[in-house]
Amino acid sequence: MLGSGHRVLVTGGAGFIGSHLCEQLVRAGHEVLCVDNYFTGTRANIAHLLGDPHFEAMRHDVTFPLYVEVDRIYNLACPASPMHYQFDPVQTTKTSVHGAINMLGLAKRTRARILQASTSEIYGDPTRHPQTESYWGNVNPIGPRACYDEGKRAAETLFFDYHRQHRLDIKVARIFNTYGPRMHPNDGRVVSNFVVQALRGEPITLYGDGSQTRAFCYVDDLVDGLIRLMDTPAGETGPVNLGNPAEFTIRELAEMVLRLTGSRSRLTFAPLPPDDPRQRRPDIARARALLGWEPRTPLEEGLLRTIAHFRLALGMGPVRSMA
Ligand code: NAD
Ligand code: UDP
Ligand code: UDP
Numbered sequence: 001m002l003g004s005g006h007r008v009l010v011t012g013g014a015g016f017i018g019s020h021l022c023e024q025l026v027r028a029g030h031e032v033l034c035v036d037n038y039f040t041g042t043r044a045n046i047a048h049l050l051g052d053p054h055f056e057a058m059r060h061d062v063t064f065p066l067y068v069e070v071d072r073i074y075n076l077a078c079p080a081s082p083m084h085y086q087f088d089p090v091q092t093t094k095t096s097v098h099g100a101i102n103m104l105g106l107a108k109r110t111r112a113r114i115l116q117a118s119t120s121e122i123y124g125d126p127t128r129h130p131q132t133e134s135y136w137g138n139v140n141p142i143g144p145r146a147c148y149d150e151g152k153r154a155a156e157t158l159f160f161d162y163h164r165q166h167r168l169d170i171k172v173a174r175i176f177n178t179y180g181p182r183m184h185p186n187d188g189r190v191v192s193n194f195v196v197q198a199l200r201g202e203p204i205t206l207y208g209d210g211s212q213t214r215a216f217c218y219v220d221d222l223v224d225g226l227i228r229l230m231d232t233p234a235g236e237t238g239p240v241n242l243g244n245p246a247e248f249t250i251r252e253l254a255e256m257v258l259r260l261t262g263s264r265s266r267l268t269f270a271p272l273p274p275d276d277p278r279q280r281r282p283d284i285a286r287a288r289a290l291l292g293w294e295p296r297t298p299l300e301e302g303l304l305r306t307i308a309h310f311r312l313a314l315g316m317g318p319v320r321s322m323a
Pocket of ligand 1: 011012013014015016017018035036037038039040041042060061062063075076077078079080081095099117118119120174175176177178179
């Protein structure tokens with residue numbers, strides 16, 4: 001590999017967050033190796049990077065061992081949308097657990113610093129609000145979301161045990177709901193669903209009565225937080241919550257998407273999926289103190305950029321005038 005920066009491995013690098021991360025790392029002067037099995041990621045997400053001599057893409061499933069020479073690893077490989085992680089739940093747990101073991105084994109051999117993309121889902125349906133990193137969570141271990149939640153919890157355990165047992169230099173980020181350009185249109189997550197439905201004039205599908213809450217972080221802000229966490233001194237392991245503390249009900253999100261798209265779509269109501277968390281909002285005091293980080297992009301601004309992306313992705317062309 002060329003260049004003066006770090007040799008960075010990004011697993012899940014062809015996915016939504018991973019592709020933005022690869023882009024920022026290449027831009028910052030690092031050599032980036034993107035590893036992905038293209039389960040939910042796409043080559044289109046990284047097509048613009050393929051000609052860059054500082055970027056390389058490799059098809060590989062992290063549940064199998066990987067022998068490469070790197071000094072930093074961002075472990076993002078794992079489907080993140082409930083629709084996708086419940087498609088093959090056994091593979092989801094394997095990806096989190098075997099994937100973590102293999103990437104930690106790789107970090108142990110190369111002495112690379114390694115960051116895990118953990119999730120707010122490790123808090124489950126939280127009984128404390130907002131969620132601080134000291135909260136241990138409320139997860140149903142046998143429900144349909146468990147393959148993701150418990151897989152990510154086991155991955156955190158493995159990270160901290162490799163740190164204690166093998167002195168690995170680890171960083172654990174607990175990422176809250178993130179949205180933005182390059183979310184898959186059929187991803188099933190709420191922002192992509194609502195934007196695509198609004199642009200197509202289809203009904204907006206609210207699960208339950210829409211009173212459940214989430215806090216939405218724009219992808220550029222999140223990637224900035226991940227890179228800052230990776231750059232903290234050795235010994236700063238986290239976990240660190242990364243998310244936008246501005247909390248909205250799902251109904252408020254639907255109404256904002258309708259207003260920003262100028263859509264006449266109507267709202268329809270479908271049953272709430274089992275174990276769907278009632279409320280979620282990060283406490284980001286630790287990220288503020290440790291990383292000097294907080295999100296900069298208000299939901300409305302991030303949604304406008306996301307809507308512009310989906311208009312192009314759906315072949316609708318750019319916006320002529322704002323309604
Ligand atoms: P995504 O589905 O777009 O990206 C995941 C990527 O991992 C895809 O490119 C997929 O093909 C790849 N992948 C899946 N299984 C793999 C395997 N076995 N081997 C190699 N590659 C594999 O999702 P995303 O939103 O970009 O999420 C990225 C990471 O961030 C995930 O680990 C997710 O759990 C975490 N995260 C995301 C959010 C969010 O709101 N987007 C929130 C919390 C945590
Ligand atoms: N591993 C890997 N790449 C490496 C080194 C290890 O994928 O460069 C995998 C290896 O297959 C092993 C796992 O990481 O199963 C855990 O490695 P570790 O050294 O912790 O365990 P051990 O090899 O002793 O079982
Ligand atoms: N949701 C919804 N309609 C949709 C997709 C999701 O009302 O078309 C709800 C879902 O039930 C949940 C919230 O929006 O309460 C966020 O869902 P998402 O799958 O995006 O993320 P997660 O539940 O993992 O936070």
